[in-house]
Amino acid sequence: MDAAGQESFREFVSNRSPALLKTAVLLSGGDRHAGEDLLQNALIKAAGRWGRIDEPEAYVRQILYRQQVSRWRLKGRRRELTVAEPPDRGSGTDGAGATELRLLMREALSRLTARQRTVLVLRFFEDLPEADVARLLGCSVGTVRSTTHRSLARLRAHAPELTALGGPGAEQPSSRNLAAVEVRP
Known part of the structure; x- marks a missing residue:
């Protein structure tokens, strides 16, 4: 170069x-x-x-x-993050609501498989159409749709409190909700 x-x-x-x-x-x-x-x-x-x-x-x-x-x-061990005590869940009245939402979303995303998480990131954070996600992952559009559906259902099952924190429109994740997961440097 x-x-x-x-x-x-x-x-x-x-x-x-x-x-x-x-x-x-x-x-x-x-x-x-x-x-x-x-x-x-x-x-x-x-x-x-x-x-x-x-x-x-x-x-x-x-x-x-x-x-x-x-x-x-690749087949390998899945690492777990262990901590001495679980993090506090604040009341969210002093601006901690966004932090709480970010932590809940991160925790819920970590419970998904890597494939499910990747599909959600590409669809809702990167805002890519299903056809582009299918092309990038080397699968069919139907696979992207079914994986998205199952991933969202699993996300809702693992973190029903996300609906309460995000308000009435929180049932479907959007790029706005996934962007809240960001880890700031």
Whole structure:
């Protein structure tokens, strides 16, 4: 990579990393460290082809999605996060409601399978149409629809309190609700 390519890559990384990290963290089930690893690997792959990439952000996002698909295909242990005490659930009267919603959503998303979580992130956070999600994941549109339906049902079953916190429109997750899951640097 020449000096101009290095500079444009550095500029891309500094400008787009926060948004890409949000997506990577969501794809990783709210695990910031796994999201950082996912993004770092995607950026390494993009750096090797930097001079030949027409749309860098789309290219990096596709690498993120494909790496996540590869992770769920690999058989391995599922790590659990153990803590000494469960976090407090505040009353939400002093602006803690958004934090509580974010924690509940993150916890509920972590209970989904990696495939279910990925489909929800692509559909509602990335706001991609079903056909694009199917193309990215290498499956049919019907599979995306059924996975979305089952994922939302499982999300509602694991976290019925999300409906109460999000108000009347909270029955269907939207990009606004999933964006609340973001982990701020």
